[in-house]
Amino acid sequence: GQNIDQPTEMTATEGAIVQINCTYQTSGFNGLFWYQQHAGEAPTFLSYNVLDGLEEKGRFSSFLSRSKGYSYLLLKELQMKDSASYLCAVRDTGAGSYQLTFGKGTKLSVIP
Amino acid sequence: DTGVSQNPRHKITKRGQNVTFRCDPISEHNRLYWYRQTLGQGPEFLTYFQNEAQLEKSRLLSDRFSAERPKGSFSTLEIQRTEQGDSAMYLCASSPGTAGEKLFFGSGTQLSVL
Numbered sequence: 465g466q467n468i469d470q471p472t473e474m475t476a477t478e479g480a481i482v483q484i485n486c487t488y489q490t491s492g493f494n495g496l497f498w499y500q501q502h503a504g505e506a507p508t509f510l511s512y513n514v515l516d517g518l519e520e521k522g523r524f525s526s527f528l529s530r531s532k533g534y535s536y537l538l539l540k541e542l543q544m545k546d547s548a549s550y551l552c553a554v555r556d557t558g559a560g561s562y563q564l565t566f567g568k569g570t571k572l573s574v575i576p
Numbered sequence: 577d578t579g580v581s582q583n584p585r586h587k588i589t590k591r592g593q594n595v596t597f598r599c600d601p602i603s604e605h606n607r608l609y610w611y612r613q614t615l616g617q618g619p620e621f622l623t624y625f626q627n628e629a630q631l632e633k634s635r636l637l638s639d640r641f642s643a644e645r646p647k648g649s650f651s652t653l654e655i656q657r658t659e660q661g662d663s664a665m666y667l668c669a670s671s672p673g674t675a676g677e678k679l680f681f682g683s684g685t686q687l688s689v690l
Contacts, residue, residue: 468618497678506580506667506681507619551618562607562671563632564679566618 466490468567470552475573476542484537484550484570492557497564498526498537499551507551511537539572547574578602580682582668588688589658596654597685601670608651609679610643611667612636619667625651626673658689 467489476482488496495514499507513519513528513535525538537550549571553564581600589595601608606627611619622641624632627648637643640658645651655662665686669679 472616499681506683508681509678512678553618562624562626563609563621565621566611568616568618 466554466556466565468552468554468565470550470567470570472568473571473573475575476539478542478544478574478576480542481538481540482542482572484539484552484572486535486537486552486567488533488535488552488554488567490533490554490556490565493530493554494557495555496526496528496535497553497555498524498535499553499566501549501551501569503548510550542574544574544576547572580668580670580680582666582682582685584685585683586686586688588690590690591658591660593658594654594656595658595687596652597666597668597687599651599653599668599682601650601668602672602680603649604672605670605680606648606673607671607677608645609669609671610651610653611669611681613665613667613684614663622653655687658687660689663687663689 470486498510501507511526518527523540528535549569551569552567583598608625610622613619623643625645640656643653665684667684669681671677
């Protein structure tokens with residue numbers, strides 16, 4: 465089985481930097497994904513990590529440490545439109561290796 | 577590329593009724609997934625198809641739930657004898673079947689069982 469933990473809510477100021485953490489416990493590991501989901505909308509892909517280290521994509525970066533079962537999503541130069549839920553998801557290596565298991569999501573509120 | 581399409585967007589039904597949802601994946605994607613999401617929770621995996629074959633089903637998927645993908649293109653999810661606990665957003669996603677693939681989600685069908 466898999467267990468994925470991330471904070472329930474976070475608040476940050478427009479223009480600032482915020483880091484959203486995710487820890488996971490899995491029997492196998494075949495990649496970690498971050499998705500953004502605005503209220504009432506579909507999740508949209510942000511980033512993918514399968515090897516240790518930092519992946520940068522514009523204002524968004526994602527870090528992975530497989531030995532620690534830990535990832536974070538870093539959002540820079542926050543904008544009001546970044547207010548959304550951020551979902552951490554892990555792909556296993558077992559029989560269910562095609563599905564993603566999602567955490568409960570972190571609701572980020574960006575304030576002026 | 578028109579993205580993943582789901583119909584209807586909203587469905588209100590009475591307890592005990594049957595409902596069916598449709599998902600049209602991105603045309604070249606051979607993998608299709610159904611997830612369920614309730615308020616404040618992440619999506620929960622229900623079932624997965626590769627082409628027309630249903631390869632995996634979650635323990636969450638009771639006997640009242642059935643999914644099909646008859647020609648390996650669109651898929652339907654049917655819930656029989658709906659219960660109030662079935663109220664949720666039902667999300668469909670597709671992927672191309674490549675290494676490190678990401679899932680592309682539809683906008684979902686919001687089911688309310690009264």
